[in-house]
Amino acid sequence: MKFLKSLSVQVMIALALGVAVGALAAAYGGDPARRIVEGVEALGGLWLNALRMTVVPLIFAVLVTGIAQVSDAAATGRLAVRGVAWFLALLLLSAVTSVLLVNGVLAAWPVSETAATALRAGAQAPPAGIATAPDFAAWVKSLAPANPIKAAAEDAVLPVVVFAVFVGFALTRLPAARGKTLTEVFEALGDAMIVIVRWVLVVAPLGVFALGLGVGLRAGVGAAGVLGQYIVVASLAGLVIAVIGYILAITVGRVPVGRWATATSPVLAAAFATQSSLACLPAMIERSRDDLGVPERIANLILPLAVAVFRFTSPAVNLAVCIFVAHVYGIQPSALQYAGAVFVALAVSVGSVGLPGQVSFIVSVAPICIALGLPIDLLPILLAVEVVPDIFRTLGNVTGDMAVTAILAKGELEPEPEPATSQA
Known part of the structure; x- marks a missing residue:
């Protein structure tokens, strides 16, 4: 069947099988089965390290090239500069909203300690002292690395x-x-890291299966409930950002509700089916122009630019993942750590635009986890169930893209037509 060829589906199946086999080994296999499972689990650790080794060079490379891309786009004129300014402001709004929302939701609906223990079962414990944040002076000094x-x-x-x-x-x-020569060097480095990540992800079902064995061995299927809670929390973050995009289009862009719903409905349907903002670009341009009355020159500039450098839900959902991991480990990041994590989230949301879904999950979420002082060992397990949150990521992204386009169209006047010259 066609859907079984999807890597995301294969990884989900692998996680379920790993947990089930590990639970059976713990219940009926005795010590020999436990030793075999622990040996296979070590292969999962090897696979995780293969992913981890690409994170720093990849994030550095995509940030450098991403900034060059934004700078080139902003050089195309005043409208593009206004577009980039809106993108940055909305990304900051997305990040701050997520920090407040997700912490509030998890305060009202805390992660069960038993379930959290089950989910941590196959992962390492956080390093000692990880929850200790530097004071403000030390934090400021550390922003510029001496080495x-x-x-x-x-x-x-x-x-x-x-x-x-x-x-x-x-x-x-x-x-x-x-500048172009050096940019191409970093672009090539990023491309090389993406190739490595793709190689590693080819065997993702095996790696996640091995990690799932550890979870099943130590906790049985007790982690299923907390994974379900993660799906709800991460999806909620994306949904709230999509709603904010709706509100902005109606209030700031002054688009009537009925017209906005008519314009976005086919685009949201395409986003749900494809989970790709790029695949929705033709529909976004057509609906913005025909249904919203956005001038063609604005739609043709802002929407491709938005798809290239702007993902409205990226900071929100990526931070939601990391905050959930913090609650699973019982770690409370400090305000300074959150400030650093928001900055990292904004930076990587620009740098990782256009990367394949599985690659962007790792390169976007892992640096934020590290900035918050969290281990990243749970990320492959969360990647296995990312299919549902990814739908809400895309829905929020295309909503944000069209909302910004409608807002900018309100502030841009069409050029006056040339006056007709009378014929003598």
């Missing part, structure tokens, strides 16, 4: 991101030929 290579080796992701941002903007100030 970027040392910061990367120590997984100090926030200083690495700051350094990448500086490098990206510095490249845009070099003479065109020299």
Whole structure:
């Protein structure tokens, strides 16, 4: 069957099988089965490390090239500059909303300690002292890494991101030929890391199966409930951002509710089916132009630019994943750690646009987890159930893209037609 060829479906099946086999081994296999499962589980750790080794070079490369891309786009004119400004403001709104929303939801609906123990069963414990954040002075000093290579080796992701941002903007100030050469080097590095990640993801079902064995061995199927809670929380974050996009279009863009619903309905249907903003681009342009009355020159500039550099739900859902992981481990990040995580979330949301879904999940979420002082060992298990939240990511992204386009269309006047010259 066709759906079984989907990597996401294969990974979900692998996780379910791993948990089931591990639970059976624990219940009926005795010590020999336990030793075999633990040996296979080590292969899951190897697979996880293969993913982990690409995170820092990949995030550095995509940030540098992403900043160059945004700079090039902004150079195309005043409308593009206004578009990029709206993108950045809405990404910040998305991140802050998620921090408040998800922590509030999990305060009202806390993760069960028993279920959290079950989900942690196949993963390492957080390093000692991980919940300890530096004071404000030390945090500010750490933003500029004295040794970027040392910061990367120590997984100090926030200083690495700051350094990448500086490098990206510095490249845009070099003479065109020299800046382009270095940008192409970083682009090639990012492409090489993506190739490696794709190689690793080819065997994702086996890696997730091996990690699932550990969960099943130590906790049986007790982790199923907390995975369901994760799906609800992450999907809710994406849904709320989509609703905010709706509200902005109606209030700021002054689009009548009925017209907005008519314009977005076919686009949202395409987003639900494809889970790809890029695949929805033709429909977004057509509906914005025909149903919303957006001038063609605005739709043809802003919507491709939005698909290229703007994912409205990315900071919200990525932070929701990380906050959920923090609650599973019982870790409470400090305000400074949240500030750093929001900055990282904004940066990687721009840098990772256009990456394949499984790749973007790892490259977007892992740096935020590290910035919050969280282990990333649960991410492959959460990746296995990312199919549902990913639908809400796409729904929110296309809503945000069309909302910004409608808002910018309100502030842009069409050029006056040339006055007709009378014939003598």
